[in-house]
Amino acid sequence: MSASSNRLFSLQDIIGFAILAAVIFILLPLALDTFRLNLFGKYLTYAFVAVGLVLCWGAGGILSLGQGVFFGLGGYCMAMFLKLEASTPENTAIQSTPGIPDFMDWNQLTALPWWWEPFNNLAFALFAVVAVPVIFAFIIGVAMFRRRVGGVYFAIITQAFAAILTILIIGQQGFTGGVNGITDLRTLNGWDIRTDEAKELLYFVNGILLFACLFIAQFVRKSKLGRLLIAMRDQEDRVRFSGYDVASFKIFIFCLGAAFAGIGGAMFTLQVGFMSPTLVGIVPSIEMVIFCAVGGRLSIIGAVYGALLVNWAKTSLSETFPELWLLGLGGLFIAVVMLFPNGLAGVYAEHVAPRIARLFSKTSTTEAKQSKQSPAE
Amino acid sequence: MTDKKIPAKLAGPSRRAFMAGTAALTASLFAPKHLRAADFPTADVNTTGLAVTDDTVTIGILHSVTGTMAISETGSVQAEKLAIEQINAQGGILGRKIEYIQEDGASDWPTFAEKARKLLVNDKVASVMGCWTSASRKAVLPVFEQHNGFLYYPTFYEGLEQSPNVIYTGQEATQQIIAGLDWVTQTKGAKSFYLLGSDYIWPRTSNKIARAHIEKFMEGTKVVGEDYYPLGHTQFNSVINKIRLRKPDVIYAIVVGGSNVAFYKQLKAAGIDPAEESPIVLTISVTEDEIRGIGGENVEGAYACMKYFQSLENENNIAFVKAFKEMWGDDMVIGDVTQAAYLGPWLWKAAVEKAGSFDVDKVRAASPGIEMTTAPEGYVKIHENHHLWSKTRVGRAQADGQYEVVFETAELVEPDPFPEGYQ
Numbered sequence: 001m002s003a004s005s006n007r008l009f010s011l012q013d014i015i016g017f018a019i020l021a022a023v024i025f026i027l028l029p030l031a032l033d034t035f036r037l038n039l040f041g042k043y044l045t046y047a048f049v050a051v052g053l054v055l056c057w058g059a060g061g062i063l064s065l066g067q068g069v070f071f072g073l074g075g076y077c078m079a080m081f082l083k084l085e086a087s088t089p090e091n092t093a094i095q096s097t098p099g100i101p102d103f104m105d106w107n108q109l110t111a112l113p114w115w116w117e118p119f120n121n122l123a124f125a126l127f128a129v130v131a132v133p134v135i136f137a138f139i140i141g142v143a144m145f146r147r148r149v150g151g152v153y154f155a156i157i158t159q160a161f162a163a164i165l166t167i168l169i170i171g172q173q174g175f176t177g178g179v180n181g182i183t184d185l186r187t188l189n190g191w192d193i194r195t196d197e198a199k200e201l202l203y204f205v206n207g208i209l210l211f212a213c214l215f216i217a218q219f220v221r222k223s224k225l226g227r228l229l230i231a232m233r234d235q236e237d238r239v240r241f242s243g244y245d246v247a248s249f250k251i252f253i254f255c256l257g258a259a260f261a262g263i264g265g266a267m268f269t270l271q272v273g274f275m276s277p278t279l280v281g282i283v284p285s286i287e288m289v290i291f292c293a294v295g296g297r298l299s300i301i302g303a304v305y306g307a308l309l310v311n312w313a314k315t316s317l318s319e320t321f322p323e324l325w326l327l328g329l330g331g332l333f334i335a336v337v338m339l340f341p342n343g344l345a346g347v348y349a350e351h352v353a354p355r356i357a358r359l360f361s362k363t364s365t366t367e368a369k370q371s372k373q374s375p376a377e
Numbered sequence: 378m379t380d381k382k383i384p385a386k387l388a389g390p391s392r393r394a395f396m397a398g399t400a401a402l403t404a405s406l407f408a409p410k411h412l413r414a415a416d417f418p419t420a421d422v423n424t425t426g427l428a429v430t431d432d433t434v435t436i437g438i439l440h441s442v443t444g445t446m447a448i449s450e451t452g453s454v455q456a457e458k459l460a461i462e463q464i465n466a467q468g469g470i471l472g473r474k475i476e477y478i479q480e481d482g483a484s485d486w487p488t489f490a491e492k493a494r495k496l497l498v499n500d501k502v503a504s505v506m507g508c509w510t511s512a513s514r515k516a517v518l519p520v521f522e523q524h525n526g527f528l529y530y531p532t533f534y535e536g537l538e539q540s541p542n543v544i545y546t547g548q549e550a551t552q553q554i555i556a557g558l559d560w561v562t563q564t565k566g567a568k569s570f571y572l573l574g575s576d577y578i579w580p581r582t583s584n585k586i587a588r589a590h591i592e593k594f595m596e597g598t599k600v601v602g603e604d605y606y607p608l609g610h611t612q613f614n615s616v617i618n619k620i621r622l623r624k625p626d627v628i629y630a631i632v633v634g635g636s637n638v639a640f641y642k643q644l645k646a647a648g649i650d651p652a653e654e655s656p657i658v659l660t661i662s663v664t665e666d667e668i669r670g671i672g673g674e675n676v677e678g679a680y681a682c683m684k685y686f687q688s689l690e691n692e693n694n695i696a697f698v699k700a701f702k703e704m705w706g707d708d709m710v711i712g713d714v715t716q717a718a719y720l721g722p723w724l725w726k727a728a729v730e731k732a733g734s735f736d737v738d739k740v741r742a743a744s745p746g747i748e749m750t751t752a753p754e755g756y757v758k759i760h761e762n763h764h765l766w767s768k769t770r771v772g773r774a775q776a777d778g779q780y781e782v783v784f785e786t787a788e789l790v791e792p793d794p795f796p797e798g799y800q
Contacts, residue, residue: 103578106582194519273519322442326443
């Protein structure tokens with residue numbers, strides 16, 4: 001690796017970030033109406049998960065097939081706050097017990113469960129959006145990595161967690177809304193999240209948060225920790241023999257990925273207006289890995305494009321071919337994996353970046369030549 | 378609004394035209410042109426910017442055609458398309474042909490919400506035929522209320538809901554359950570019940586109503602067990618053993634979807650043959666569609682309580698079954714929900730013509746009291762609470778996958794989505 005890659009941002013990184021910022025903050029808002037922009041906002045919430053996966057999987061070699069768990073936990077924490085706010089006694093006057101969420105009433109609960117109480121507080125809910133997934137990830141991480149469970153076994157166990165949490169959510173419908181999820185969310189601290197203005201504002205908040213996560217991810221990758229992660233991915237034993245506490249690094253990066261996913265989940269809830277167990281289970285968790293794979297599992301920017309592209313393809317294919325779209329999507333995945341094993345980022349690195357680099361080096365050499373020549377003239 | 382007076386007899390589909398609808402071409406040539414678009418200028422009948430032109434009106438079809446629910450929802454899509462084709466063959470609505478935009482909910486509730494918003498916001502559809510599971514309905518409900526869309530929802534469901542933006546064309550829980558329980562106690566002398574269901578809101582609420590009826594409103598009957606299993610569960614041996622121990626007179630089963638296949642096969646393997654009627658198996662969740670999966674020989678003799686069976690012998694239904702098979706193939710079966718889905722476009726047409734407008738507010742105002750005499754299930758009428766008055770019927774499953782109707786209520790049952798005393 002050249003010395004320049006140790007800087008936080010190489011020229012290439014800067015170009016990449018600038019293009020992504022232009023796409024998210026200028027191009028999409030200008031090109032799309034509110035409905036479509038809101039959809040892209042939803043896709044971007046998956047990008048949080050994909051960025052976390054790039055750190056865990058691409059850099060650290062920890063393939064988690066259960067990121068939906070963290071996305072879901074973050075989303076549910078947000079949804080609980082919003083649901084309590086929507087369940088004022090006036091709004092729920094027709095229920096047997098007014099003032100509690102409607103699904104609790106349907107399930108014969110007569111009082112709010114104690115662990116729902118703190119979610120009346122926005123600050124607590126926002127804290128929980130990050131803290132709950134991180135605590136969960138920490139417990140899984142300690143249990144797994146301290147015992148040196150890795151690779152395929154880790155992937156399977158995370159998948160089991162996704163299944164367990166889904167069954168738990170669906171089974172405890174009095175407390176969680178069951179299969180229906182937590183629906184009909186209206187306001188955030190009195191601010192109606194269903195209006196067009198709110199949707200647009202939330203899109204930009206989402207974009208800013210995503211960039212914050214991207215910067216953190218970039219910082220981690222360029223730090224010593226990032227280099228150790230790659231070393232661990234390639235030769236874990238050697239890193240351990242060198243005296244590093246491999247498990248702690250892994251736990252940290254896994255928790256960071258969970259935190260990103262939790263934020264993504266909360267933004268999903270805000271933009272879509274509800275949360276349901278269909279975003280928690282095995283299938284969505286695997287889909288999230290696919291976003292990351294399509295974008296390129298080594299590139300945090302690629303992961304964002306991957307999430308955008310796959311979901312956009314999903315929406316437009318299903319709108320155009322409502323009965324055949326899954327085949328098209330499957331074809332897309334196969335094509336990407338066959339033709340571009342490193343995803344979109346790989347295509348960029350192999351074909352686009354060298355040309356840009358050449359362009360820049362040409363201009364810089366001509367500039368250099370000119371500057372050399374000019375004094376002579 | 379310019380109120381165009383429509384002759385009352387033309388407000389509903391005429392039977393002759395309805396029968397002719399099976400042969401679309403013939404019908405389009407000979408069906409009387411009741412209402413011509415020219416008499417209803419677009420500016421008058423559509424003041425809210427819906428997708429209505431001088432010749433066409435666009436509606437949405439929103440069901441799962443992929444994912445786990447596809448097997449159930451396909452029948453609804455087919456029935457809705459059949460109704461649309463028949464209505465078009467008769468000359469459409471207010472002289473306008475119905476076009477539809479179909480979206481796939483993909484058995485995924487957030488996708489349902491996204492597609493509903495797309496249909497209402499982008500496509501400006503005049504109404505939507507759609508949804509199947511309660512979860513998908515709950516997911517789209519806020520979208521319909523926010524954008525003032527109009528949804529025709531076909532599935533029998535748990536009740537506890539009444540939206541100004543939804544017409545419920547299936548039965549709510551009390552309509553489906555109470556008459557069936559009364560029938561089984563009165564004619565079969567059943568005294569004890571074992572309640573069983575899949576673990577989500579519809580079975581739980583349905584069983585809550587059943588339990589309340591058994592314990593509070595009937596003499597000398599009791600519930601001896603109640604159990605729930607997750608969606609997709611396939612191991613029912615332990616509960617079957619419990620059932621054998623407690624010896625109920627009736628197994629009241631609300632297992633849904635694919636779990637039914639395992640449940641009825643394991644029941645029979647354990648020596649409980651529904652045909653022997655000891656105990657009696659009574660279900661509200663096995664339609665002709667599910668029997669295709671279970672196999673007629675495994676479920677023969679079980680009783681189902683719903684409002685429609687394919688085997689109903691009346692003129693309307695014979696024509697409907699014939700038209701359905703002509704359009705979708707001879708091997709198709711028609712279940713309760715499929716029929717309810719078929720009612721959607723017709724009820725909407727009647728309401729639009731009564732209102733003389735496509736505007737959702739006016740269609741809503743016109744909806745209560747709309748009658749349909751040509752429904753395959755017989756006569757139905759829209760209640761103020763947006764549900765249908767309908768009969769409750771009990772059918773006995775036959776080995777050939779059809780139900781033999783053994784009982785039907787004499788009167789239409791009033792829909793009561795918020796039943797007093799059953800909470």
